[in-house]
Amino acid sequence: MEDNLVIVESPAKAKTIEKFLGKEYVVKSSFGHIRDLSKKKLGIDIDNNYQPNYEVSPDKKKIVSELKKLTKNAKTVWIASDEDREGEAIAWHLFDELKLNKDNTKRIVFHEITKKAILDSIKNPRDINNDIVNSQQARRILDRLVGFELSPILWKKIKPSLSAGRVQSVAVRLLVEREREIMSFNSESFYKVSAIFNVANNNYELKADLSKRFDTKEEVLKFLENSKTSKHKVVEVIKKPTKKSPLAPFTTSTLQQEASRKFNFSVSQTMMVAQKLYESGKITYMRTDSVNLSDFAMSEAKNVIVSNFGDEYLKVRKFRTKSKSAQEAHEAIRPTSLNKFEVSGSEAEKKLYKLIWKRTIASQMAEAKFEKTNINISISNSDYKYLATGEILKFDGFLKVYEILENGDVAKSLLPPISENDDLNVNIINAIQRFTHHPPRYTEAALVKKLEELGIGRPSTYAPIISTVQKRGYVLKENREGEKRNFNFISLVNNNIVDDIKTEITGAEKSKLFPTDIGIVVNDFLVENFEDIIDFNFTASVEKEFDEIAKGKLVWSKMIDKFYKSFHNKVEITLENSERKTGERKLGVDKASGKEVFVRIGRYGPMAQIGKSDDEEKPRYAKLTKEQHLETITLKEALDLFRLPRVVGKYEDKEITVAIGRFGPYVKHDNKFFSLKKGIDDPYTLREDRAIEIIEEKREYDRKKTIKIFDQDVPVKILNGRWGPYISYNKKNYKIPKDVVPESLSYEACLEIINKVVKPKNTKAKSKTKSKTTVKTKSKAKAKPKKKTKKKE
């Protein structure tokens, strides 16, 4: 019916474009890729020049048939998928799967969603570029080969259901190597000396740092002793102008980093909020590697800046991407209209929008100007110097809207008026013991930044990568409490040296990524056997070849063949020769039994073991706690694990034991479990009287919880729960209607409530599924009218 059908990737994009184009255009979206290699099988015919076998993805069947219908009636089909490798492939898959005609199919591209850009693109259609399509096929096939050949090796050699891949395995490697660096890091202490002076004949104070850091306390004491008689004088005051420039507009990764730093958002949280803003038309597309702003956005920014802050705040800038892997199919992330200073929506949406608005506006603003002052202070009887620095803001420029928050970028104090040759009197000198710090653990956003620098992963995959490595059990996002540490604080006050010890908290971590034992063992295995794939530069080097393919200078199947021959060879050798890898480590000998103690990964995770499995006597096993690790656990700690379960006494003629289970430490009595109070009870020292107390507390709680029990074959219980009274029957829970007094219910009345719920709701009344598996059986999905808004026409 309609003359023109335009196909884009995203439905939100389709909606806006439809507004720009006239009535004779219908704009639909493909929802990304419509086909992929077979999900279960390899999907690649190795012996037939690596011919890929594509299938329409199950969740895309509907949209594909809808598009098929529409293309039949359209005079011209415009394929407007993104202008990057994946977009070109999507165009070709559409062309192929929809069985389109070359004569009336046109490929168009645009980098910004503006009326001008789209009309221009319609005027300049082209053909699908097969070289680029082939480069995408090579990328896809290589990733499938690597993933589907490496993962099964792990199932055999380490543990079932594990996975490996070009991207995720490097992400894990980064974390493992950083963790090792941290483990082997030896913290050293040094002393930082600073002094507070009184400016002679004046009331000003001046704080300055000594140019020298001392390694030992002896040096500090000697210096302070010396300082008792020294004279201090200003020898130099240097003033110089400095400036700071705004950062480029947001890309996916910089948005994730900044939202993490400023709001503590996880990367997936950032993406979910951004998606909302995008879908409601408030920001441009949020998965991008481009820092480019459209002409429209730049002129809008100009107007906003000039009319709100004045001409002197404007500085038009074009940013260029630094990362080589960028494909720049979209704009930077920016508000669709910079005239909108804030938006409605959830708190998170408001916050993130404001951040994007500020960053975009700031990028078109003048740099901030400062005057920096350095003051050098000499010491009469020493070659060392004191140095004081200060910074005065002369012109705020972009800082008017965008605060940069960097580590250690504490607001520098204003310096008092001071001139050269001024004499200074020492008020106090402090020497504080400090410690060198290990390199930091990665946050989610920091890992994304690192991956981007390495050219690994794409804006659309940063968040999924983080969740995959956690789902596989390679990585844990955790907080760690810090430890107390003493440090030396030595002062010279009133010509007296005061030597003091203070304490501080160190090593606290918040929302950091830690590799697990499994992650470490898998990584070591891959590094040992597949160094070249796990290499930080592997992606970069294959990307070069993909580029060659895209330029038509290299045949994709040849490239794959060269890679696969040597890779597959290594796969076979590894399957054949390498040992099962369990991260086994011998810790020593158990004095009590004389048997060897070691740790390894077992079927259920990391564990400790006393004695070999081929010994006559069965070995004893114990699970490591969450805080313990194969690489760092000591013999003593491992042996401690075997002190449980422990019999602590008797109560009501039944034994009381204490142990640690899957959900933490517990007391067991008469086959019932009672959790220990976190932070109060210790399973290793818990005594009989306290154990009984815990049992009684739980019983009291249960008494309050239970309203009534009908003791039938299948007991019916009326209980008090978090959401009020309910009926528990056959492991399922049923709500009691509000107008019913629970105490008054009879057995029959309960059954009535139960049956009422079961009947109309059918089988899916109450299944306590924890994981959201997206297995969809189409067969009986017709029940509900699940049409979306189909209100146009």
Add this chain to the structure above:
DNA sequence: CAGTGAGCGAGCTTCCGCTTGACTT
């Protein structure tokens, strides 16, 4: 919901990149 860890073998798991859905309590 909490204890387990030998081996036999069925049948399962897995990659990266594009996109947005839809269950309740």
